[in-house]
Amino acid sequence: MKDFFLNVTRYPRYLVAFSLGVFNSVLEPLAKRSSNPVTAIALVGALVSGMISLSLVLRAMVNPAPLA
Numbered sequence: 001m002k003d004f005f006l007n008v009t010r011y012p013r014y015l016v017a018f019s020l021g022v023f024n025s026v027l028e029p030l031a032k033r034s035s036n037p038v039t040a041i042a043l044v045g046a047l048v049s050g051m052i053s054l055s056l057v058l059r060a061m062v063n064p065a066p067l068a
Contacts, residue, residue, distance in 0.1 A: 030043055
């Protein structure tokens with residue numbers, strides 16, 4: 001049973017390490033391209049647009065449909 005709990009405690013560490021690796025591999029190229037002001041504005045716009053889209057999709061999934 002001790003080995004089971006030891007194995008289960010490894011999963012959160014793996015999730016954190018995996019998430020940090022994905023963020024690093026995505027944000028590093030974007031940080032290099034942000035030196036150009038036009039590209040930086042486009043990246044910020046894409047980030048804001050993505051957050052708004054994610055928010056609207058999650059809100060539509062969570063809220064019940066209005067009764068007509």
